[in-house]
Structures are given as C-alpha cells and as structure tokens.
Amino acid sequence: MKYIIASDHAGFELKAYLKSFLESKGFNVLDMGTHDVNRVDYPDYAKEVAQILAQEKEARGILICGTGIGMSIAANRFAGIRAALCHDAYTAQLSRLHNDANILCLGARVVGIGTAESILEAFIQTSFEGGRHSHRICKIETA
Numbered sequence: 001m002k003y004i005i006a007s008d009h010a011g012f013e014l015k016a017y018l019k020s021f022l023e024s025k026g027f028n029v030l031d032m033g034t035h036d037v038n039r040v041d042y043p044d045y046a047k048e049v050a051q052i053l054a055q056e057k058e059a060r061g062i063l064i065c066g067t068g069i070g071m072s073i074a075a076n077r078f079a080g081i082r083a084a085l086c087h088d089a090y091t092a093q094l095s096r097l098h099n100d101a102n103i104l105c106l107g108a109r110v111v112g113i114g115t116a117e118s119i120l121e122a123f124i125q126t127s128f129e130g131g132r133h134s135h136r137i138c139k140i141e142t143a
Contacts, residue, residue: 001027001028001058001059001060001124002027002028002029002030002056002058002059002060003022003027003028003029003030003059003060003061003062004029004030004032004049004052004053004056004059004060004061004062005018005019005022005029005030005031005032005049005061005062005063005064006031006032006033006034006045006046006048006049006061006062006063006064007033007034007045007063007064007065007108008034008040008041008042008045008064008065008066008070008071009034009036009037009038009039009040010064010065010066010108010109011063011064011065011066011071011106011107011108012034012035012036012037013037013108014064014106014108014113014116015031015062015064015108017113017116017117018062018064018106018116018117018120019031021117021120022120022124025124027124030052032045032048032049032052033045033048042063042065042070042071042074043070043074045063045071046063046070046071046074046075046083047074047078049061049063049075049103050075050077050078050081050103051078053080053081053102053103054078054079054080054081057080059102060102060103060104060123060124061075061083061102061103061104062103062104062105062106062120063075063083063103063104063105063106064105064106064107064108065105065107065108066107066108066109066110067107067109067110068085068086068105068106068107068110069085069105069107071083071085071105072084072085072103072105075103075105079141080102080141081102081103082095082099082100082101082102082103082137082140083101083102083103083104083105084099084101084103084104084105085105085106085107086104086105086106086119086123087107087110087111087115087119088115088118088119089118089119089121089122090122091119092104092119092120092122092123092126093122093123093125093126095123096122096123096126096127096128097126097127097128097129097133098129098133098136099133099136099137100128100133100137101123104119104120104123106119106120
C-alpha cells in the first residue's frame with residue numbers, strides 16, 4: 001500500500017512522526033509537504049493529495065492540520081475522495097469498514113502522538129466491508 005501524506009505548518013511535526021511510523025511498517029510513503037513550520041495554506045496540500053489519489057486509486061492519503069477540519073473540508077471537494085476526520089481508533093476503523101475512506105484527516109492540536117498512532121493503525125489495518133455499504137458509497141459518488 002502506498003500512502004500520500006501532507007500537512008500544513010500546524011501538522012508538520014505529527015506528519016513527520018507518522019511518516020516514519022508508516023515507513024517502519026514497510027509502507028511506501030510519498031511526502032507532499034510542507035517540509036517545515038512556516039505558515040502555509042492547507043487547501044493547497046489537500047488538493048495535491050486528492051489529485052494524486054484520483055490517479056492512484058489503490059493509494060490512500062493522510063492529511064494533517066491543526067484541527068483536521070480544514071483538510072477534511074478541502075479534500076472532500078474532489079470527486080472520488082472520502083476524507084474522514086477521526087479522533088479515535090474506533091472512528092478510523094469505521095471510516096474504512098463502512099465508508100471506504102481513502103484519506104485519513106487528523107488534527108495535530110487535537111490528538112496526541114499516541115492517539116494519532118492508534119488512529120492510523122486502525123485505518124491501515126481495516127478493509128472496506130462492502131455489501132450494503134457499497135450501495136451507499138455509489139450514492140456519495142453520484143451526488
């Protein structure tokens with residue numbers, strides 16, 4: 001599995017940690033920035049990740065900003081993107097299981113490193129259940 005990861009300035013440190021975490025598990029990680037704590041605009045990074053995922057359907061994304069709200073709103077504007085803002089492992093698990101989320105959004109100012117790690121672990125370990133949920137995903141895609 002390939003992960004495309006990006007953050008704004010507020011999420012830079014958590015992004016660096018989670019990138020290393022993914023690499024330690026053997027995942028291919030493409031870091032789209034930001035590469036320091038200088039102020040940037042989160043919609044630019046959400047757009048880059050969404051555009052890559054539109055081409056690489058098997059990849060998944062991770063977007064991090066201060067609260068995760070801005071990144072999730074910006075990413076969900078793109079066709080085929082199902083970005084889920086998660087605050088715990090349970091919501092991350094269900095975002096994959098029921099919603100086939102392809103981007104995990106996190107708030108660096110909301111969750112600590114340990115919680116973020118458990119959220120990411122649930123996200124990467126959970127597969128889409130399909131079944132009755134597939135019909136719902138089709139409705140989202142055609143809305």
